[in-house]
Amino acid sequence: MNFNPVIFAIPIFFGLMSIELMYEAITKKKTYRLNDAVTNINLGVLNQVSNIFTKIVTIGIYSFTYQYFAVYKIPEHWISFIILFFLYDLCFYWSHRMSHQISLFWGGHVVHHQSEDFNLSVALRQSSTAFIWSTPFYLPLAVLGFDPIQFVLIGGFNLLYQFWIHTEHINRIGWLEKIMNTPSHHRVHHGRDPKYIDKNYAGVFIIWDKMFGTFKEEEERPNYGITKPVGSWNPVYANFAHYIDLFRYTKQSRSWSDTKNMLFKQPGWLPDYLRGVQTPEAVTGDFKKYNADVSFIWMKTYIFAQFVIAISITAYFLFNFSDFSIPGKALYSFWIIFSSAMLGILFESKSKWVFWVEILRLSLIPALAYVLIS
Secondary structure, eight states: OOOOHHHHTHHHHHHHHHHHHHHHHHHOOOOOOHHHHHHHHHHHHHHHHHHHHHHHHHHHHHHHHHHHHOSSOOOOOHHHHHHHHHHHHHHHHHHHHHHHHSHHHHTTTHHHHOOSSOSHHHHTOOOSSHHHHHHHHHHHHHHHTOOHHHHHHHHHHHHHHTTTTOOSSOOOOGGGGGTBOOHHHHHHHHBOSTTTTTOOOOSSBTHHHHHHTOOOOOOSOOOBSOSSOOOOOOHHHHHHHHHHHHHHHHHTOSSHHHHHHHHHSOTTOOOGGGTOOOOOOOOOTTOOOOOOOOSOHHHHHHHHHHHHHHHHHHHHHHHHGGGSOHHHHHHHHHHHHHHHHHHHHHHHOOOHHHHHHHHHHHHTHHHHHHHHHO
């Protein structure tokens, strides 16, 4: 059984998204698109599947640091729990801030900002590579002596808090706006408008932004997304799009200094011979969201039905992955990643090869069932 708080919260996530959709049906205010929402959730799926394997590394590094470098082993207590909750959020702030200000690190976080909509499904849109760049920012907690199990639990609760702030339907909520991160504050963070970019990095407590000079009040509602749209519903590509761009640019670099700057300066830094620094521009009236889509309702119904099946299989796998053999884990992980990519491709591609690849994907389902009963 998987005891990750995020895994246990999956039914709550989908329940709240259902409530948000029902509210939109009543108010006629639409913030969801099927193609975008499916991609958001599939990116969350890839994140959780990859976490099964990457957590071994991240928790291993934290535990090693705790074991050999902790100045004091802090006893588990409700007081230490509260202190760690605050300190974890401070570490999150700096990890998050650096992921926006260092281009290489941005590759591990940009996924969360790619959606041009803003609703609860966007909260699930998480990267599968962010752990590479974020892990070092939390090691001071191990040095201070906070137990690894307590650390994992606090990290899960921190992420759970951030789910509800991804909505257009909650306006400002009084005095809490002064202390906590709220939907109003977080809408600013997801804005691609120049005045909103690189603001409001907080996870739970907005006080960090106010302390360190990165706070911005919401004025008009933002335009969402990134300055260079990803232009794809394929969640596997979305995870690597920024790295691919960086690789292409660094191949054209004329010096190690330029290569280093492209990797470690702010996203969009390029030398003059590659067009120079790319600065964000205001969103104009002719801007259109990426919206590649199938035209037939039966095809949308098919994609949605396959999405529900894939999510059900994924949920079962995540709740019970420790019961699977290593080959079983590998097979299920491959099929889940394969399915996530195919659902995105089905939205945007009309090529005949897609039909045959989809047949191949479906043909693997009996193999999944065999693993379950064997």
